[in-house]
Amino acid sequence: MGTYAWLGILCCLFLTGCAVGACDSSYDYTATIECLAEPLVPQYNGGLIRNPNFNSGSSEWGVFGSGKIQARNSSRGNTFLVAYDRNLPNDSFSHKFNLQKDLLYTFSAWLQLNRGKEIVSGFLEIPGGSRKLIVGSVIAKSGCWSMLKGGFAIDENTKAQFYVSSNNTKVEIWIDNVSLKGFTKAEWRAQLSKSIEQIRHRRLRIHVRSNGKNLPGAKITIRQIRPDFLIGCGSTEKILNNKGYQDWFTRRFQTTTFGNEMKWYYTEARSGRENYEVPDAMVSFFRKHRISIRGHNILWDNKNETPSWIGHFLPRQLLKAAVRHVGSVVSRYSGDVIAWDVMNENLHYSFFEDNLGPNASAMFYQIVRALDPSTPLFLNEYNTLENPFDMAVTPSRYVERISEIQSFPGNDNIALRIGLEGHFILRPNLPYIRAAFDVLGTTGLPIWLTELDTKRGPNQAIELEDVMREAFAHPAVEGIVVWGNWKPTGCNHACLTNKNYDVLPHGCAKMCLIDNHFKNLPSGDVVDKLLGEWRSTNLTGVTDGDGVLEQTVFLGEYSIAYDAHPLVSRSGEKVIAVAKDHDPLVLTIDL
Incomplete structure (x- = not known):
């Protein structure tokens, strides 16, 4: 079990004072990315799941689809359930239960395959067959048990049926030690408060x-x-010449990320003609105000986000240009930034891998580390938190990519960090977000939310607050950058009054914290509220009779x-x- 798996158990015990196996009233942070010879016991003693460890064989479980199921025993006498003779991806086992409106559900299960490795996802089917919810996913393997941890919320009282799915119908899917636990919103918030009290x-x-x-x-x-926990905001070049924007920004934030101004297509729009005038001025401004800067980004694995002039390059030309750019931007701003997003969105895209080979990104991480040995290097991706249906960036796939980069010769001790963009176009699934933090936290690598915004509309501020509280309360998360990059054209009256929340009008920002008069909008009020709530400012007191003053x-x-x-x-x-x-x-x- 990884370090953070044990930390999860200790957090549960320390926050609640309960004994092992009796933590039913509190959230269990336990997770592991290790593939174990035998699964751990079911969380919450299974919670809503009847016969969670299959000690009663396949009782309470049925067939989903057209396959077959069977209870089997391991060589150590452990009983588990097997789905076999599968013809369709969803052919598996099923378990039925009732769900309550407005509860937040956390789920876990242990999965194994009879051969190879595949992504296996857990789903809930709602009666009628018209709706399905994804619970979570994991890369399951043969020969050992992998932990799937996820969660969901539901807006109605309903019956539901759990099943799993894998695109490879040739493999058997094994399952053991399943759990499903529901929390009221009050219980969920109480757990957040307890965690903040302990870790912050x-x-x-x-x-x-x-x-x-x-x-x-x-x-x-x-x-x-x-x-210690940094909360920042995205920024644009408009801050250089706008006193109102400067005052609003510098009164609030401790860190920033430039929206575009440090990217390759911005600093070298034409081949061989670098222009750092704007990012240099921004770096100087933020350094003057003691606001730290995240270096975003060195390279982007999406071809459409690279300079247009490299599109026709042969591999050797691309390599030469990319290495030159890496050397230019890193040597220029080393010491000025607290982080580097080295290869942006490396799980969704593969431009450099397609042209330079499968280890291209790992090589660039090594080059950056050689140029700037002390600054943490980030992977930076979207949808790991935002969309559980995106199989390219599930927590277990993210962890696998970290291992691939670290396993490249010379990268074993590289200072990697986890960057989660957090561009929510769906309502945030808080139980899934917390489970993803749990899983990613088992790497021992600090996590940042790097570009956080939520969907335009009447619930934007509420959802922003929910995600920020979830991140601040988790022991694996170390910082948040809110993606409120102000531009006058992005936060004007027409943008702010447009009610078509499903289509972002051209030129408009997805999330504005302020209007063009630098007055807070609802999302800005949320940020201010949390900044105030999470600070200790101007505490005063006098020493007691023993000459002692204590404060938390x-x-x-x-x-x-x-x-x-x-x-x-x-x-x-x-x-x-x-x-x-x-x-x-x-x-x-x-x-």
Whole structure:
């Protein structure tokens, strides 16, 4: 089991104080990407699933489609269910249960094949056959058990039938230790709050002394300078010459990503004629305001997003141009950025692999690491969270791509990170999002939401808040960039009043945080609310009779100021970093 799988178990126990196997009232963060000889026990003792571990054979389970099912035993005596003689992808086993409106359901199961490896997805069929919900997917293998973890929400009381699907009808699908657990919205929110309290806070204990003695009554002010969890916003070149935009942005955000201004097609629109004037000015502006920058992006694996002039290049010409560009942009901004999106959308597209070979992306990661050894390197993809039906970027496929890059000779110790764009055109599926974080977190690699926006319409702000809270409360996530890249043409009156939410009008931004007068729109109000809620600012207090002041603060960098005291005339200030730890951070101030 991976490190984060054990962390998941500990989180469940620590947050709820329950014993193993008795965590039914709290969410279980447990996940693993390892393929195990025997499956772990069913979460929540199976929850709504009857006979979840098949100790009663195939009782409570039936056939879905035209295949056959059979209960079998492993060499260790473990019983599991097998779907075989399959003719169609959906031919498998089934289990029926009742679902309740407005509950959030988390699902898990262990799957294995009799040979090879394939993507296996879990589905729910709603009566009538006109609707199906996807629960989640996993790359199942022969010889070991893989954990499928997912979830869903439903807007009606209904009966449902669970089944699995794999496009390869020649393989047997084995299943064991299935679970389905429903949570009320109140329970779900309570779990978010508990998690935030545990992973984003730390107790700060300040001892004030003078001449070797404790000093009661000392006045202390605690001011957060910079949070540990960074929340940022996309930006455009319009920030360079617009004082209103500058003021609005710099008052709020700690990090940014340029919308287009650092991309290859922007900095070298014509072959051999680089122009960094705009990104240089943007880097200078944000550095002046202590706003960190994500380098986005070095290369893009989508041919349509590369400079038009390379379209006719032979492979050797493409390689030369790409390596030259990588060297140019990385050497220019090394030290100015906190991250590099090295090969953008590398799971959906394969332009460089198609032209330079299957290890092209892994090679470029190695080149960037050689040029800038200390800056984290990101994969950056869409739909891993947004659309469970997109099989190209399921959490297990993302993890597999990470392994492929790391297994390239010389890349074993590369500082990779997980970038999830978060362009939601569907209503966010919160249980699935949390399950995806669980699975990706088992890699031990930090996760960022890199380009977060939600669908235009009356629920945009609500959905944005839901996703941001889900990310902030998860131990594997370290930052969020909201994709609110303001341009006057994108957030004008015509764009903001257009009610056709299914078609984005030409030139309009998908999500505007502000209007053209820099007044917050509902999504901007959500961001401001959360920025305020997740900060510790200007906390004041006086030391007790033992000369001690204790406060619980969010993780981050702080200024600790102490005023003059009747017994001591001296005042002063210290800057400290409050990092994650279960034990209180003890600070001693000698006056």
